Amino acid sequence: MGNLRLLKTNKEVKDFLLNKENIPILESKLEKFVLEYKLSQERTEENKVMLSKKNLPEIFADVKKQVDEFLGIDCPESPKFYFGLQNKGQSIRDKLLNGVFLSCGLIQISSVFLYENMSEVPPQNLFFGVGFVSMYLLNKIFNNKSDLLAFYSYSKKEIFTKEQEILDSKLTLVHEYTHFLQHIKLGKKLGRIKHSFCEEGHANGLANKLAKIFSENENKDYLSKVYSEEQHNFLKTYSWICNKLNIRKKFESNVELSKPNKYDLGTAYFYINEKLHGDGIYRSFLEESPDENDFYMDFLRGYFHNFK
Numbered sequence: 074m075g076n077l078r079l080l081k082t083n084k085e086v087k088d089f090l091l092n093k094e095n096i097p098i099l100e101s102k103l104e105k106f107v108l109e110y111k112l113s114q115e116r117t118e119e120n121k122v123m124l125s126k127k128n129l130p131e132i133f134a135d136v137k138k139q140v141d142e143f144l145g146i147d148c149p150e151s152p153k154f155y156f157g158l159q160n161k162g163q164s165i166r167d168k169l170l171n172g173v174f175l176s177c178g179l180i181q182i183s184s185v186f187l188y189e190n191m192s193e194v195p196p197q198n199l200f201f202g203v204g205f206v207s208m209y210l211l212n213k214i215f216n217n218k219s220d221l222l223a224f225y226s227y228s229k230k231e232i233f234t235k236e237q238e239i240l241d242s243k244l245t246l247v248h249e250y251t252h253f254l255q256h257i258k259l260g261k262k263l264g265r266i267k268h269s270f271c272e273e274g275h276a277n278g279l280a281n282k283l284a285k286i287f288s289e290n291e292n293k294d295y296l297s298k299v300y301s302e303e304q305h306n307f308l309k310t311y312s313w314i315c316n317k318l319n320i321r322k323k324f325e326s327n328v329e330l331s332k333p334n335k336y337d338l339g340t341a342y343f344y345i346n347e348k349l350h351g352d353g354i355y356r357s358f359l360e361e362s363p364d365e366n367d368f369y370m371d372f373l374r375g376y377f378h379n380f381k
């Protein structure tokens with residue numbers, strides 16, 4: 074791998090992607106989607122088995138083993154994992170902090186009523202009142218997990234997963250377990266919002282690699298599942314690059330495409346690097362050392378940011 078450095082900030086990932094040399098790599102991938110895969114494939118009944126509290130330990134152990142094997146690492150440490158998403162993944166510190174934010178905010182705001190005239194209220198009372206309540210609300214919004222399939226809690230090294238078909242859950246478990254590996258290998262310095270494209274791209278890229286292995290050894294539905302999702306995501310990034318660079322598109326979408334998000338851009342970034350440097354990038358990424366520590370961002374990350 075030499076001095077290949079994959080760990081980049083979100084801005085650097087965007088700069089990397091906005092290069093016309095990436096276009097043929099993405100086009101050959103999109104071509105492959107069209108030619109080789111039937112995307113509307115119906116899932117067979119036997120593949121509709123659901124994940125449960127009972128089978129989760131066995132399925133997680135299998136996922137961990139196969140990811141470790143693919144990466145060629147021996148990872149004796151394992152995250153804790155839980156079935157269900159409700160009210161989980163927040164540390165006591167976060168819960169306490171949130172309680173403090175709400176109470177301070179309400180005390181500040183209610184102090185307004187101590188004054189007879191609004192003009193006598195010290196502006197800082199309102200400023201801090203609204204500020205504290207906003208911190209509380211932001212945390213509620215950022216930590217809302219109800220629409221997720223699974224997530225990794227950075228504060229407690231725990232994976233939470235929803236009830237879903239095993240076919241889906243194995244791939245989401247690969248993704249969340251990758252976040253755990255990033256956490257223990259790259260340390261606390263990763264997990265900052267400014268590296269989120271890399272984190273999600275690495276986790277999605279590994280899930281796509283493992284989907285190929287699962288489809289060869291277990292069940293071909295794994296591949297059709299990732300391909301149907303990937304095609305749309307790659308098309309979004311491809312269109313975004315072509316539009317930005319003013320290049321005529323070879324592939325057009327018949328639906329309107331939204332702007333690519335951190336998952337789309339990160340996945341394309343890892344895919345292009347995989348084509349350029351081989352599968353070894355998934356491991357070498359975990360061996361890179363993150364840049365300078367940033368205490369305030371780390372603190373905010375721990376508070377607001379749980380991986381999805």
Ligand SMILES: [Zn+2]
Nearest residue numbers: 273276380381
């Ligand atoms: Zn993620």
